[in-house]
Amino acid sequence: MIPAAMNRIATRFGQLRATRRTALIPFITAGDPIPDATVAVMHALVEGGADIIELGMPFSDPMADGPVIQHADERALRHKVGIADILGWVREFRARDDDTPVVLMGYLNPIEIHGIELFAHEAVAAGVDGVLVVDCPIEEDDTLQPLRDAGLARILLVAPTTSSARLARAIEMAEGYLYYVSFAGITGAAKLSADAIRARVAEMRQRAQVPIAVGFGIKDAASAEAVAEFADAVVIGSALVDALSSATTAGEACRQARAFLAPVRAAVDSIQR
Amino acid sequence: MSRIDDYHAWPDAHGRFGPYGGTYVAETLVAPLEELKAAYLRLRDDPAFQQEFADDLKHYVGRPSPIYHARRLSEKIGGAQILLKREDLNHTGAHKINNTVGQALVARAMGKRRIIAETGAGQHGVATATVCARFGMQCVVYMGAVDIERQKINVYRMKLLGAEVIPVTSGSQTLKDALSEALRDWVSNVADTFYIIGTVAGPHPYPMMVRDFNAVVGREARAQMLEQFGRLPDVLTACVGGGSNALGLFHAFLNDRDVRIVGAEAAGEGIASGHHAASLAAGRPGVLHGNRTYVLCDDDGQITETHSVSAGLDYPGVGPEHAFLKDSGRAEYVGVTDDEALAAFHLLCESEGILPALESSHAVAQAINLARGLSKDKLILCNLSGRGDKDVHTIAKREGLEL
Numbered sequence: 001m002i003p004a005a006m007n008r009i010a011t012r013f014g015q016l017r018a019t020r021r022t023a024l025i026p027f028i029t030a031g032d033p034i035p036d037a038t039v040a041v042m043h044a045l046v047e048g049g050a051d052i053i054e055l056g057m058p059f060s061d062p063m064a065d066g067p068v069i070q071h072a073d074e075r076a077l078r079h080k081v082g083i084a085d086i087l088g089w090v091r092e093f094r095a096r097d098d099d100t101p102v103v104l105m106g107y108l109n110p111i112e113i114h115g116i117e118l119f120a121h122e123a124v125a126a127g128v129d130g131v132l133v134v135d136c137p138i139e140e141d142d143t144l145q146p147l148r149d150a151g152l153a154r155i156l157l158v159a160p161t162t163s164s165a166r167l168a169r170a171i172e173m174a175e176g177y178l179y180y181v182s183f184a185g186i187t188g189a190a191k192l193s194a195d196a197i198r199a200r201v202a203e204m205r206q207r208a209q210v211p212i213a214v215g216f217g218i219k220d221a222a223s224a225e226a227v228a229e230f231a232d233a234v235v236i237g238s239a240l241v242d243a244l245s246s247a248t249t250a251g252e253a254c255r256q257a258r259a260f261l262a263p264v265r266a267a268v269d270s271i272q273r
Numbered sequence: 274m275s276r277i278d279d280y281h282a283w284p285d286a287h288g289r290f291g292p293y294g295g296t297y298v299a300e301t302l303v304a305p306l307e308e309l310k311a312a313y314l315r316l317r318d319d320p321a322f323q324q325e326f327a328d329d330l331k332h333y334v335g336r337p338s339p340i341y342h343a344r345r346l347s348e349k350i351g352g353a354q355i356l357l358k359r360e361d362l363n364h365t366g367a368h369k370i371n372n373t374v375g376q377a378l379v380a381r382a383m384g385k386r387r388i389i390a391e392t393g394a395g396q397h398g399v400a401t402a403t404v405c406a407r408f409g410m411q412c413v414v415y416m417g418a419v420d421i422e423r424q425k426i427n428v429y430r431m432k433l434l435g436a437e438v439i440p441v442t443s444g445s446q447t448l449k450d451a452l453s454e455a456l457r458d459w460v461s462n463v464a465d466t467f468y469i470i471g472t473v474a475g476p477h478p479y480p481m482m483v484r485d486f487n488a489v490v491g492r493e494a495r496a497q498m499l500e501q502f503g504r505l506p507d508v509l510t511a512c513v514g515g516g517s518n519a520l521g522l523f524h525a526f527l528n529d530r531d532v533r534i535v536g537a538e539a540a541g542e543g544i545a546s547g548h549h550a551a552s553l554a555a556g557r558p559g560v561l562h563g564n565r566t567y568v569l570c571d572d573d574g575q576i577t578e579t580h581s582v583s584a585g586l587d588y589p590g591v592g593p594e595h596a597f598l599k600d601s602g603r604a605e606y607v608g609v610t611d612d613e614a615l616a617a618f619h620l621l622c623e624s625e626g627i628l629p630a631l632e633s634s635h636a637v638a639q640a641i642n643l644a645r646g647l648s649k650d651k652l653i654l655c656n657l658s659g660r661g662d663k664d665v666h667t668i669a670k671r672e673g674l675e676l
């Protein structure tokens with residue numbers, strides 16, 4: 001049985017190619033700022049122009065994330081947000097939206113403790129399309145084979161420091177899209193230098209079968225527009241999470257999500273591919 | 274696990290000790306770790322590097338450290354003879370300096386001028402600040418805000434040595450959060466920065482490299498046992514937080530199958546209380562800080578906060594080689610409570626005039642427990658990994674005294 005999973009991502013990028021648009025991929029932490037807001041905010045993001053949603057699975061020790069995401073994780077964990085909650089929210093989202101791909105992003109330990117095969121099975125059943133496990137590089141890929149077996153796209157990261165031999169392997173193994181982290185650092189920290197990464201992304205686009213998403217450090221319409229000139233997809237995370245962090249109700253979080261994303265969408269769409 | 278023929282053959286080329294270890298890091302850390310691994314493997318086989326390391330251990334650290342026969346303590350217990358490997362007599366007062374000297378030499382060879390480190394109790398931070406002062410390197414130490422409050426003297430020592438101490442206010446504000454923060458710094462500043470990890474954990478090659486630099490303890494001890502006692506000890510014991518002093522002692526003896534090996538973990542207020550740091554005795558296999566190992570976590574896989582009277586053992590993971598030794602049956606790991614460690618602390622002070630670190634007091638307590646069940650002709654070698662001067666305030670406070 002081939003689930004809708006990878007097809008939803010491929011279908012979405014196909015639609016974008018046909019309309020010559022760049023994908024916009026917002027990231028939020030599941031359960032932040034309040035657990036009740038997550039499903040509503042996912043819908044609000046789609047209304048604001050999201051093509052794919054990355055949903056962060058909170059972890060107590062998110063060593064590859066910056067302070068904004070770490071604090072979001074801490075807020076979510078104060079509400080004891082776990083994998084069962086997150087998959088429940090995806091299922092609820094799917095009841096009204098069967099088209100927008102959802103990619104889960106998290107760390108290995110919670111997935112392993114839950115049971116990788118069980119997680120893979122439940123994630124597919126809930127309507128998850130891809131999984132990005134931050135602390136599982138291609139060298140440890142065997143660990144995540146059950147995700148592939150279940151039909152989930154294994155989203156891989158590529159960094160400026162990735163050697164060309166490893167890049168070749170990543171290109172070969174990539175599913176869904178390749179996620180290029182645009183500076184050698186943690187999420188949400190340094191300023192983005194579009195020129196410095198343009199050439200690398202061009203090279204990757206030429207060699208890879210899957211689209212290239214660029215993320216880490218994109219914080220507003222201007223930086224998103226700069227990246228949209230050369231990437232297939234723009235990922236925006238920390239700045240959005242920061243914008244949502246003060247909301248105390250689902251309604252407020254939704255308004256902020258739409259308000260944040262709309263100008264970014266417009267900026268990305270100003271670039272005709 | 275199938276029978277292991279040669280314990281010295283591990284880790285494999287991927288940094289794995291059986292199923293444990295490995296490189297579970299974000300993509301951005303892969304290249305720096307590859308660079309470090311290549312540099313270390315080259316230096317490990319470089320006689321000039323090894324000679325300089327040996328010279329520094331002798332003249333700067335003050336090695337070899339003696340093995341001392343604690344006769345009065347042994348008599349009081351009335352069982353096996355307790356021998357102490359005196360790592361507390363090293364420069365800076367603990368085994369930690371063996372590793373920081375080694376890694377500083379690697380950093381220098383790699384042309385890195387900025388050193389970062391994480392610290393819990395402050396011992397590794399002090400040991401790192403010490404070598405940075407000596408080599409003229411910039412030093413930044415990440416330390417949990419809670420630990421900074423608990424270990425003011427070590428914070429000041431680091432500052433005296435020229436280090437910048439950065440408080441970490443995320444998460445539980447202790448060692449595990451300091452480690453995460455140091456990794457973040459490294460990722461962001463990798464071109465000029467070398468990360469000196471203080472224990473046998475983290476991603477490959479750290480567990481191997483830190484073990485190698487501490488393995489001098491066991492090599493020395495093995496030769497000293499043969500020279501002073503004409504034979505190897507019957508039992509080895511050491512405390513295990515991340516596990517660097519323990520592996521340092523154990524490693525040279527791993528293929529001596531007749532030598533029993535027992536690690537003492539921090540059982541805090543008792544394992545049943547849930548307030549402990551006994552990852553091997555009470556945890557489960559998982560992934561934390563770049564390696565697969567035993568971790569303390571809840572059913573959602575979230576890392577849990579730990580407790581020990583000893584800040585240096587207060588860590589929810591453990592070096593992957595210990596996980597491997599546990600599963601293979603080569604080593605046993607048992608919990609020692611805060612109260613047992615404190616009792617051992619006083620007993621060693623009063624019977625031998627040696628003031629052990631609270632971490633090392635766990636090993637002494639375990640040596641005492643083992644000695645009780647063994648005859649007087651048996652020899653227990655206990656790693657006295659550090660001195661207890663840093664803990665005097667903690668002990669006084671716990672016993673209701675204000676100094």
